[in-house]
Amino acid sequence: MIEVISADRCIGCNQCVSVCPTNVFDRSGGKVPVIARQSDCQTCFMCELYCPVDALYVAPDSEAATGITETELKERGLLGGYREKVGWGKGRKPVASHGFMVQLSRRAGF
Amino acid sequence: MNETVKRGSLELKADVLVIGGGPAGTWAALTASAKGAKVVLADKGYCGSSGATAPSGTGVWYVEPDKELREKAKASRFILGGSLAEHSWMDRVLNRTYENMNRIGMSGYPFPVDEVGNPHRRSLQGPEYMRLMRKLVKKAGVTILDHSPALELLADEHGVAGATGVQTQSGEAWSVIAGAVVIATGGCAFLSKALGCNVLTGDGLLLAAEAGAAMSGMEFSNAYAICPTFSSVTKTAYYSYASFYYEDGSVVEGAGSKKGRSFIARNLLEGRKVFARLDQAPEDLQPLLRVAQTNFFLPFDRLGINPFKDAFPVTLRLEGTVRGTGGIRITDEACGTGVPGLYAAGDAATRELICGGFTGGGSHNAAWAMSSGSFAGEGAASYALSLGRHAAGRAPAGLSSSTLTHRKAQPGAASRALEYTAAVQAEVTPYDINLFRTGERLEASLGRLDRLWKEQRGQEVQLSAEGVKLRETAAMTATARWMYSSALARTETRGMHKREDHKAIDENQHYRLISGGLDEVWVKPEESAKESVQ
Numbered sequence: 001m002i003e004v005i006s007a008d009r010c011i012g013c014n015q016c017v018s019v020c021p022t023n024v025f026d027r028s029g030g031k032v033p034v035i036a037r038q039s040d041c042q043t044c045f046m047c048e049l050y051c052p053v054d055a056l057y058v059a060p061d062s063e064a065a066t067g068i069t070e071t072e073l074k075e076r077g078l079l080g081g082y083r084e085k086v087g088w089g090k091g092r093k094p095v096a097s098h099g100f101m102v103q104l105s106r107r108a109g110f
Numbered sequence: 111m112n113e114t115v116k117r118g119s120l121e122l123k124a125d126v127l128v129i130g131g132g133p134a135g136t137w138a139a140l141t142a143s144a145k146g147a148k149v150v151l152a153d154k155g156y157c158g159s160s161g162a163t164a165p166s167g168t169g170v171w172y173v174e175p176d177k178e179l180r181e182k183a184k185a186s187r188f189i190l191g192g193s194l195a196e197h198s199w200m201d202r203v204l205n206r207t208y209e210n211m212n213r214i215g216m217s218g219y220p221f222p223v224d225e226v227g228n229p230h231r232r233s234l235q236g237p238e239y240m241r242l243m244r245k246l247v248k249k250a251g252v253t254i255l256d257h258s259p260a261l262e263l264l265a266d267e268h269g270v271a272g273a274t275g276v277q278t279q280s281g282e283a284w285s286v287i288a289g290a291v292v293i294a295t296g297g298c299a300f301l302s303k304a305l306g307c308n309v310l311t312g313d314g315l316l317l318a319a320e321a322g323a324a325m326s327g328m329e330f331s332n333a334y335a336i337c338p339t340f341s342s343v344t345k346t347a348y349y350s351y352a353s354f355y356y357e358d359g360s361v362v363e364g365a366g367s368k369k370g371r372s373f374i375a376r377n378l379l380e381g382r383k384v385f386a387r388l389d390q391a392p393e394d395l396q397p398l399l400r401v402a403q404t405n406f407f408l409p410f411d412r413l414g415i416n417p418f419k420d421a422f423p424v425t426l427r428l429e430g431t432v433r434g435t436g437g438i439r440i441t442d443e444a445c446g447t448g449v450p451g452l453y454a455a456g457d458a459a460t461r462e463l464i465c466g467g468f469t470g471g472g473s474h475n476a477a478w479a480m481s482s483g484s485f486a487g488e489g490a491a492s493y494a495l496s497l498g499r500h501a502a503g504r505a506p507a508g509l510s511s512s513t514l515t516h517r518k519a520q521p522g523a524a525s526r527a528l529e530y531t532a533a534v535q536a537e538v539t540p541y542d543i544n545l546f547r548t549g550e551r552l553e554a555s556l557g558r559l560d561r562l563w564k565e566q567r568g569q570e571v572q573l574s575a576e577g578v579k580l581r582e583t584a585a586m587t588a589t590a591r592w593m594y595s596s597a598l599a600r601t602e603t604r605g606m607h608k609r610e611d612h613k614a615i616d617e618n619q620h621y622r623l624i625s626g627g628l629d630e631v632w633v634k635p636e637e638s639a640k641e642s643v644q
Contacts, residue, residue: 021155021309023278042308043342046159060409062303062342085404096235097220104398105232110169110347
């Protein structure tokens with residue numbers, strides 16, 4: 001589930017507040033949104049993907065918070081990893097256009 | 111208790127209201143708009159990220175219009191589906207899917223190209239696809255209401271005429287008076303946290319039933335996905351490369367992603383842990399798999415697991431009717447429901463017409479969503495526009511079976527919603543009730559579900575975010591009752607519906623089961639086309 005919003009990186013665009021399908025975040029008076037309803041998080045990673053500055057981290061465990069910290073995430077280079085793989089962001093090529101899709105479809109049928 | 115919540119300030123008029131902004135809803139909005147209808151689309155989350163498609167990747171039933179290829183495509187799952195699919199519907203869906211996929215290619219979807227530069231249109235990446243669909247819907251001039259779940263349909267003596275709901279971020283109510291309504295709210299996965307599925311709580315099924323529509327194929331509702339125990343990512347197809355092991359490393363005989371899911375379920379039921387390792391994937395295929403489903407690998411990468419080399423614990427996560435094929439009964443080619451002004455599309459509608467009683471996997475589901483969405487959007491637009499000047503000045507009333515109120519809710523609504531959710535989940539999640547079915551266990555479960563329905567029935571639901579959760583539990587309870595009533599009536603094993611006490615297929619039951627009703631649930635057989643596919 002969603003665990004971290006990096007205050008260092010967040011630019012207060014509230015994109016995560018808008019795109020979260022289960023309405024987990026609240027806008028706050030300050031610039032960084034609040035994780036207001038963490039237990040409603042369905043671990044779909046969409047907020048992370050839509051964050052333009054890679055400020056969010058969704059831990060894979062959908063049942064319980066792991067307590068991972070921003071420092072750990074930065075050390076392990078985990079912030080923004082999903083968006084990079086999907087190929088969203090300036091100068092990136094969407095993975096949707098990757099030639100491997102054609103090869104896989106021929107070999108495996110999907 | 112005279113304290114009131116914020117009154118709705120958002121009141122809109124439209125020709126067509128689409129409820130749900132996933133693939134089916136966005137295609138419905140686009141096609142209705144192309145017919146000249148004024149369209150409003152209301153999504154309970156965010157159109158573009160909500161639902162089962164957006165966070166995932168999916169194959170698409172995209173088949174060149176070549177007679178032989180199409181016949182092969184139709185035959186591929188016909189028997190698996192218990193011979194309940196229909197030739198003419200499969201043809202229509204194959205045609206429309208082909209057309210729609212070409213269209214989104216022209217509209218900017220970045221399909222990969224093959225060696226000779228032809229676009230390869232056999233799959234879609236959910237984030238890319240749904241981001242594009244939102245853009246196209248907006249460009250078409252459709253008004254999108256995000257974070258706006260519908261709480262009840264509105265109708266007058268002529269038929270369905272709109273809906274009301276609540277905007278969960280502002281707390282304000284909304285209402286749209288419309289000539290026709292398309293329900294594209296998805297299936298019901300009972301808040302199991304299957305990927306992207308927690309917005310799919312059967313809401314549209316309840317709305318449709320309250321308007322008098324029926325369900326069909328609700329016995330085909332017991333889809334479970336293979337999933338790591340520590341993750342929400344349900345992508346069963348990749349487990350065709352898996353071997354399954356016990357804790358001591360010995361092989362779980364018979365376990366597999368296709369027909370072997372029941373072996374996994376039986377072991378889990380007996381309290382044994384089951385582990386998977388994708389060790390059947392050839393080394394040169396692994397990079398292709400990684401690229402095609404980036405989200406599949408995300409949890410593993412974050413936890414430092416190499417799923418091709420390391421065994422990891424798995425479970426079966428309920429996908430309910432999202433991957434099951436049951437849903438709102440379709441009565442005509444425009445995806446009408448038999449209720450004037452009410453249309454259904456995507457997972458909210460029955461997918462039996464192209465899949466019969468067995469999940470078609472992602473590719474059929476994606477094809478059904480975009481095709482049925484298009485049929486419904488066009489049908490709803492034609493109907494609404496035919497109303498002409500009669501549409502103005504309608505003053506429809508709400509159809510909710512729960513009493514909706516602007517009054518401040520009784521305290522404890524949130525904890526009641528949690529309690530009811532847990533009670534429904536206790537009936538639909540266990541493999542020994544829902545996957546391995548017997549008359550006795552279904553009947554006992556139905557008794558408990560009926561009591562749960564009665565308990566919720568008399569309670570007021572506030573037009574607020576808390577109220578939304580209570581309507582969700584009512585929808586899940588109703589869905590579970592149609593499921594198990596249908597499962598009880600089908601005394602055979604067909605498609606994904608498995609009866610331990612009736613293990614064989616019974617040719618005398620080669621029909622669809624339609625169901626409906628709120629306080630009294632009914633089930634009856636309906637003829638399906640008796641056809642065979644070569």
